[in-house]
Amino acid sequence: MNATAQGARTVEAFRLRGRRVREADRAVGCAYRAGRRTLALRTVLFPVTEFAHALPMVLILLVGGAAYLDGKVGLGVVVTGSLYMRRLVDPLDRAPTWVEQVQRSSASLARVKGVGLVAGAPATDVRQPADDRIGVRGVRYAYPSGAHDVLRDANLTGCPGERLALVGTSGAGKSTLGKLLSGVDVPSSGSVLAGGVPVAELAAADELGNRIVLITQEHHVFMGTLRDNLTAATPDADDDALRTALALVEADWAGALPDGLDILLGTGGVHLDAAQAQQLTWPGWS
Ligand SMILES: Nc1ncnc2c1ncn2[C@@H]1O[C@H](COP(=O)(O)OP(=O)(O)OP(=O)(O)O)[C@@H](O)[C@H]1O
Numbered sequence: 344m345n346a347t348a349q350g351a352r353t354v355e356a357f358r359l360r361g362r363r364v365r366e367a368d369r370a371v372g373c374a375y376r377a378g379r380r381t382l383a384l385r386t387v388l389f390p391v392t393e394f395a396h397a398l399p400m401v402l403i404l405l406v407g408g409a410a411y412l413d414g415k416v417g418l419g420v421v422v423t424g425s426l427y428m429r430r431l432v433d434p435l436d437r438a439p440t441w442v443e444q445v446q447r448s449s450a451s452l453a454r455v456k457g458v459g460l461v462a463g464a465p466a467t468d469v470r471q472p473a474d475d476r477i478g479v480r481g482v483r484y485a486y487p488s489g490a491h492d493v494l495r496d497a498n499l500t501g502c503p504g505e506r507l508a509l510v511g512t513s514g515a516g517k518s519t520l521g522k523l524l525s526g527v528d529v530p531s532s533g534s535v536l537a538g539g540v541p542v543a544e545l546a547a548a549d550e551l552g553n554r555i556v557l558i559t560q561e562h563h564v565f566m567g568t569l570r571d572n573l574t575a576a577t578p579d580a581d582d583d584a585l586r587t588a589l590a591l592v593e594a595d596w597a598g599a600l601p602d603g604l605d606i607l608l609g610t611g612g613v614h615l616d617a618a619q620a621q622q623l624t625w626p627g628w629s
């Protein structure tokens with residue numbers, strides 16, 4: 344639904360409104376039914392666990408109370424017994440929370456370990472690209488979780504100075520091709536080359552960043568200053584280099600910001616009032 348709202352213009356353009364509404368209704372219905380089902384389970388589970396925790400204490404108090412009234416045990420014994428029982432029940436009460444934490448941690452650990460598996464060993468002997476051409480030769484690619492090929496027999500040649508626009512319907516595989524070109528992923532078969540050398544080889548040797556840069560649809564702003572955000576890519580860049588980079592993407596309005604490159608971005612940043620925002624002019628803003 345979020346994607347539909349964000350891509351509302353595409354949805355309208357492709358007359359997908361009815362389909363997206365039906366899809367959203369189905370997803371909401373599914374979430375509603377799942378919510379009701381888990382609520383029903385919780386209304387049974389919670390009273391049962393509460394009862395199971397209270398039962399031993401009730402038994403101790405009943406049996407201990409009867410024994411005390413008969414004069415078989417002292418009051419201290421009954422109180423001590425009930426306190427021990429409380430100490431015993433408390434950890435049992437917390438055990439499900441620990442199990443949940445262990446499950447979450449295992450999932451996170453699996454992700455971290457997965458990153459290590461994907462990265463592969465850095466290449467030691469890397470060939471130097473002959474020129475700045477990029478080539479896609481008979482590439483086939485399927486996501487590990489996907490059932491079908493996203494790209495099949497894809498071919499492309501890009502020469503220096505050329506500007507290529509890849510156009511296609513949503514889901515056609517444009518971003519996927521971008522990921523392959525930037526060495527983020529490797530094709531299932533075929534090859535993606537920069538100057539005749541496979542980009543995956545260059546990426547493994549940290550050589551690719553100087554030749555191919557992927558700018559994704561999603562943008563991330565890290566908490567910190569504008570300078571911190573820019574130097575995340577090139578730590579040793581000086582202020583002149585950062586200003587040149589900003590000018591290149593027509594963001595030289597950043598120079599007019601209060602504090603310039605030291606302005607804080609993200610939560611806790613400076614909120615521009617309307618007058619300040621108006622002073623900043625950028626063609627992309629309207
Ligand atoms: N991480 C992923 N795992 C599994 N399938 C994926 C993944 N990312 C994309 N896909 C699938 O691969 C296909 C191509 O997706 P891709 O993002 O490359 O399309 P696109 O042409 O860039 O679309 P858009 O114009 O919406 O950006 C789609 O069917 C999509 O559902």
Ligand SMILES: [Mg+2]
Pocket residue numbers: 517518519560
């Ligand atoms: Mg895309």
